Amino acid sequence: MKEEIRIGRNALEQFVAGVFSNLGLSSEEAADSAEILVAADARGIPSHGVARLWRYENGIRKGIMASSVIPSILRETPISLVLDANGAMGMYLSKQTMTKVIEKAKGSGAAFASIRNSNHYGIAGYYAEMAAKHDMIGICMTNTAALGVPTFGRMSMFGTNPIAFSIPGHSGKLFTLDMSTTAVTRGKIEVYEREQRELPQGWAVDTKGQVTGNAGQLLQDMLYQRGGGLIPLGGAGELFGGHKGYGLAVMVDIMTAITSGGVFGKSVMDSEATSARVCHFFGAIRLDVFRDPEELKTDMDRLLEELNNTEPAQGCERVYYAGQKEHEAERNSNLNGVPLSLKVFEQLSAIGKRAGVEFPQPLL
């Protein structure tokens, strides 16, 4: 039996949009949310894709994520916008907001926005790339539910807090860094738990702050907030630079939550009554405030080519640049369909039945 199926990208987007519509979202909200979720699967990041559809289903049914909510403008200047999402759909509002940031940057050269009280917004890189496609440097960050443990600590005090950065070369080429600031995210721990494997020494600490290999115990301790959690990028302690990943994670909390007056640190968590109320940050800087964009992109191409052409380590095939694997996966998905695991396929079929939307035929 095959482990995965492939669904045509448009068909999958229409299915997800149909589910969102039937749950009560407006057609724009449904379409944007579907597009952004499917983009994650298309790029080979299934942790942030349609496998999360049930969470939105839950959130919308419970009323903790809401359709057609009007966000409040907390502050606006020619170069900035600060919003309270009031629990609006994260993906739709984020796309709208990055669109406004790009418009503002067209006028002023650079612009920034932060949003508080939002909810999960998919992959950060999607929004950064929106700006890059307008000949801008695109930046995007979000805080997330607290799972990361500071250097020398034992309690989770920040999220996996991703940073995305995108800039174009010629011919649609993009350098897109989209990285969590912990060594790994919870999804990886869950995979190891399912496979009953020992965690690599450097992913997580236990309730005493000691490096642990026990995925099952860790997930329990994290769930009941007994302590323990994910290690920042760079590892435990300072020997390999873990304090740097810790610093980056806190920087993300600052840019997203401190700039918007939202929830930060250990207080970011899901509850029965609200979503985690996460905060986002968006930035765009026009390339031409620095140089002629065409010359700049020629240099970008040269940089990326040099990285691709450098000699690989013994036993390795290629050296990639950031975003390259994801873009190659996306081209493949566009041609051959978006890959879904059988488990996700079953989950989506069930959601489709509940929402009265038929799941599309797999390709092949």
Added chain:
Amino acid sequence: MKEEIRIGRNALEQFVAGVFSNLGLSSEEAADSAEILVAADARGIPSHGVARLWRYENGIRKGIMASSVIPSILRETPISLVLDANGAMGMYLSKQTMTKVIEKAKGSGAAFASIRNSNHYGIAGYYAEMAAKHDMIGICMTNTAALGVPTFGRMSMFGTNPIAFSIPGHSGKLFTLDMSTTAVTRGKIEVYEREQRELPQGWAVDTKGQVTGNAGQLLQDMLYQRGGGLIPLGGAGELFGGHKGYGLAVMVDIMTAITSGGVFGKSVMDSEATSARVCHFFGAIRLDVFRDPEELKTDMDRLLEELNNTEPAQGCERVYYAGQKEHEAERNSNLNGVPLSLKVFEQLSAIGKRAGVEFPQPLL
């Protein structure tokens, strides 16, 4: 015999400024360069402090770092400035440039600058903090001579490329992240080589791209560009996120060199005829484009307090936030003098003799 001495901060600054003056720098260039070098030692970052004075002495005597050079303005907008340093003194020009960025940001809310063809500029955090002291978010980056090896590679293709980020709380408190994007810098490798110690598995790879513990061989291979070099933050391969540190290092090359049309990647290196011609990036965003700065700083204080008050891991004493150790060291240096190793003390005394400037009396 004591391993280190302490010199009064003002006396040490005056000595270094005196040396720079006698080498031909203007009095402003000499004073700023001295202040920034000594700031590194005062904060407990001796690798970027007065131990480098001999390099400047060399560079100035050879004419590859020059006094009173006029940088060329390549592009200027209300929110941006791009300069060719033409080999000017990196620290002086960088302080001037961050001052201009802050002035521009006062008018427009945010501003950015990049500089090409510069030379070593001390600690990145110094410039980021200049903006933070004006109620702005301060950002600073620089590329450096190529020593870092990409994920799955074996040749050095980027520098230790630091990123600095600073934002104020109340009462002069600052969160200042100032981090190289490789796991460690070359200085650490040199210390292990002197002490004949095996490197931790995760700092460096050899000419085949395999993790190595042999500091002496590595330094030789790096010197003669045979391959091998420093591993990005996050370690070798992708298991612990090394591709993220690699991505951050390239992002720094982009923000510094691609935006300014300068030298990037493997081409950044010292030669007999020129300095490494490194490129810098400076950014400042006013806090009040987001929120009332006083309210924002109150939240910053709360965030930093929560991090300080979180329970430490078993066997650890405290949890710090980024910059806290350095600021504590600086307060101590201001009271008790700036610490210098005996080796650096002897080096400085010799430089003083050559330049005709007397080295100050150590304290105690």
